[in-house]
Amino acid sequence: MMGTHYHTEVPPIPPVPDRAGARQWAGLAILVLPVLLISVDMTVLSFAVPHLGEDLKPTSVQLLWIVDVYSFVLAALLVTMGSLGDRIGRRKLLVFGAAGFGLASLAAALAPTAAALIAARALLGLAGATLMPSTLSLIRSMFRDENQRRIAIAIWAAALSGGSALGPVLGGALLEFFWWGSLFLINVPVTILIVVLAPLLIRESRAEEPSRLDPLSVVLLAAAMFPMVYGIKKVAVEGLAPVPLLCITVGVALGVVFVRRQLLRTAPMLDVRLFRIPQFTVGVMLNLITLFAMIAALFFLTQYLQTVRDISPLGAGLVLLPGMMCAIVAGFLAVTLSRWWGVTAVLVLGLALMAFGFVLFTQLVAGPHLPYLIVAFALICFGMGLTQSLTNDAVLSAAPEDRAGAASAVSETGYELGAALGIAILGSVLLSSYRSALGTPAGVPADSLADAGEGVAAAASAAAELSASQSESLLSAAYSAFLSGIHTTSAVAAVILVAAAVLTGWALRTRKAA
Numbered sequence: 001m002m003g004t005h006y007h008t009e010v011p012p013i014p015p016v017p018d019r020a021g022a023r024q025w026a027g028l029a030i031l032v033l034p035v036l037l038i039s040v041d042m043t044v045l046s047f048a049v050p051h052l053g054e055d056l057k058p059t060s061v062q063l064l065w066i067v068d069v070y071s072f073v074l075a076a077l078l079v080t081m082g083s084l085g086d087r088i089g090r091r092k093l094l095v096f097g098a099a100g101f102g103l104a105s106l107a108a109a110l111a112p113t114a115a116a117l118i119a120a121r122a123l124l125g126l127a128g129a130t131l132m133p134s135t136l137s138l139i140r141s142m143f144r145d146e147n148q149r150r151i152a153i154a155i156w157a158a159a160l161s162g163g164s165a166l167g168p169v170l171g172g173a174l175l176e177f178f179w180w181g182s183l184f185l186i187n188v189p190v191t192i193l194i195v196v197l198a199p200l201l202i203r204e205s206r207a208e209e210p211s212r213l214d215p216l217s218v219v220l221l222a223a224a225m226f227p228m229v230y231g232i233k234k235v236a237v238e239g240l241a242p243v244p245l246l247c248i249t250v251g252v253a254l255g256v257v258f259v260r261r262q263l264l265r266t267a268p269m270l271d272v273r274l275f276r277i278p279q280f281t282v283g284v285m286l287n288l289i290t291l292f293a294m295i296a297a298l299f300f301l302t303q304y305l306q307t308v309r310d311i312s313p314l315g316a317g318l319v320l321l322p323g324m325m326c327a328i329v330a331g332f333l334a335v336t337l338s339r340w341w342g343v344t345a346v347l348v349l350g351l352a353l354m355a356f357g358f359v360l361f362t363q364l365v366a367g368p369h370l371p372y373l374i375v376a377f378a379l380i381c382f383g384m385g386l387t388q389s390l391t392n393d394a395v396l397s398a399a400p401e402d403r404a405g406a407a408s409a410v411s412e413t414g415y416e417l418g419a420a421l422g423i424a425i426l427g428s429v430l431l432s433s434y435r436s437a438l439g440t441p442a443g444v445p446a447d448s449l450a451d452a453g454e455g456v457a458a459a460a461s462a463a464a465e466l467s468a469s470q471s472e473s474l475l476s477a478a479y480s481a482f483l484s485g486i487h488t489t490s491a492v493a494a495v496i497l498v499a500a501a502v503l504t505g506w507a508l509r510t511r512k513a514a
Contacts (some may be wrong), residue, residue: 024142027201028152031138032159033190034098034131039163040170041070041124041187055180058114065118068230073125075416076225080218082133082409083269087213089206090134090141095198097130102191109181120184136408140396141205150335153396154389158331160415169321172313217261217269224254225413232421235428270410274398278507283394284414286347289500290384290391291418293354293493296426297361297380300486301373307456308479309370322374323381330385343390344508350390351501353383358497361490366483426489431455433488437481441473448474456482 058066085093104127108120139156143149174182228251234244262268274280298320305316330350337346357379364373395411435453444452448466452459452474459478463471 019145019148023201027142027198027203028139028155030194030197030201031094031135032155033194034094034101034135035156035159036163036166037101037187037190038074038128038132039160040167041128056111056114056117058117062114062118066114066121069118070121070125070128071416071419072226072229073122074128075229075413076222077126077129078133078409078413078416079221079270080409081129082137084213085130085134085137086206089204090138091198091202091204093130094134094138094202095195097127097134098191098194098198100127101131102188102195105184105187105191109184111181132412133409136392136396136411138202138205140408142203146397147335147339149396150338150389150393151332153393154331154335157389157392158328158385160388166324169314169317169324172315172317176312176314214261214265214269217258217265220254220258220261221269224251224258227251228255229417232417235425274410277398279394280398282347282504282507283391283398284411286351286387286391286500286504287395287411288414288418288421289496290351290354290387291415292422292426293358293497294380294384295419295422296430296489296493297358297377299423299427300430300482300489301377303456304482304486307460308482319370319374320377323377326378327381327385330382331389334386334389337386338390343394344505347387347390347508348501348505350383350386351497351504353386354380355383355494355497355501357383358490358494362487362494364483364486364490366479426493429492430485430489432485434478434481434485437484438477439481441477443470444474444477445470452478 081093081097101124104120104123108117108124111117111120136153136156139149139152143152170186171183174186227247231244231247231249231251234241234247259272262270262272275284301320302316305311305319306313311319334346334350337349341349357376360372360376360379364376392408392411396408434456438449438453438459440449444466448462448470451462456478459474463474463478466474
């Protein structure tokens with residue numbers, strides 16, 4: 001029967017004290033580790049693509065799957081795994097997921113072929129889907145006091161923000177001295193720490209009356225998320241082509257069927273009625289939009305620093321390091337500022353700072369202006385740190401504790417969709433603007449110019465095959481065009497962030513604090 005619950009004998013869980021003590025804060029340190037793993041993995045692999053091409057000789061299609069399959073599987077299974085954690089125990093799911101993530105990382109590091117690496121990356125996505133919802137829902141159960149919980153979530157969010165920016169630094173450093181497999185191998189000792197220490201420091205947490213796991217809902221959600229994320233990512237590569245648009249349409253249609261099924265069930269896998277709560281909806285929306293903007297910024301900055309400015313991967317990562325530190329500092333400041341000004345004001349401030357950072361990028365000019373770039377990126381990171389610390393608390397506070405895993409999984413799905421949309425939409429804006437501004441530089445053969453139209457890195461490769469005068473002409477045009485693309489992309493991102501700030505202020509206008 002649809003409304004029936006499974007009642008199983010489970011060991012009693014000791015009550016959690018009203019205020020967290022040393023054990024809870026030590027447990028938080030363990031919960032931060034999976035977040036670092038997931039967020040670093042979002043950005044670290046982009047540096048390794050040339051090395052993978054040399055060692056594994058993947059086809060262009062295989063290379064796309066190596067990069068993308070992780071996020072496809074992760075996005076498709078987050079909500080399902082969040083609901084599973086509510087049912088079987090969030091700590092148990094975290095430990096099993098960490099063990100799986102470590103084994104999959106080892107398999108990826110030692111993959112002998114492109115196909116083996118694709119399979120390992122898919123397993124990483126499966127294991128990763130268990131980690132993020134477990135960490136955030138466990139924080140909800142461990143920290144009952146509102147102020148302590150906000151501090152804990154600020155630390156969690158700082159790890160997420162910092163990890164996203166740490167990825168390029170870490171990737172650049174490892175590739176400077178080791179082989180591409182080291183990017184995966186570093187996950188193994190971290191997962192061992194989680195498996196060993198989580199049972200010692202973290203109390204088990206599960207729903208008192210878990211809803212029945214609905215296989216059809218699981219299939220529907222995966223069938224909706226996978227083609228949707230696939231279509232969004234393919235739009236970034238192919239533009240508005242029929243196949244990506246069809247995938248997005250199919251994903252949206254199946255998503256509608258999933259939502260209708262949840263509304264009809266007495267014990268839904270995901271209570272979509274939570275979206276009627278402004279606090280919950282705004283939290284999920286801002287997680288999507290902030291990562292949307294951040295990933296887009298990293299997308300054009302890594303290309304600009306390495307190709308246009310000819311900085312090594314490690315050097316490029318170090319240029320982005322101050323931004324990472326700003327994100328961490330802002331995460332802790334957000335808690336204090338929200339007490340003074342209210343959550344809504346801090347959220348709007350964070351979005352405004354991100355928008356201002358992108359406005360600065362619209363004025364970026366050629367030449368040795370790295371301090372200007374560092375400041376602009378730091379503003380984006382600082383604004384993101386302010387925002388994400390509070391959005392996750394808003395999502396968890398709005399959801400019933402019995403559904404904390406599923407609710408936090410929705411929030412993390414927003415992150416994944418934001419990352420995919422950031423590359424698909426703003427990446428497409430960047431490429432389109434670049435191509436329009438490239439023009440026809442004098443003396444450059446038509447075939448080289450066609451190759452250069454694929455992006456600034458392709459232009460640099462094409463220029464290496466030309467004479468000195470032709471190479472200079474093509475590179476000058478390509479670098480100028482890419483800078484123009486950064487201006488246009490940044491303007492679009494700034495407008496979106498300003499719109500998000502206005503919508504946030506309007507939606508939460510009656511709330512002095514979340």
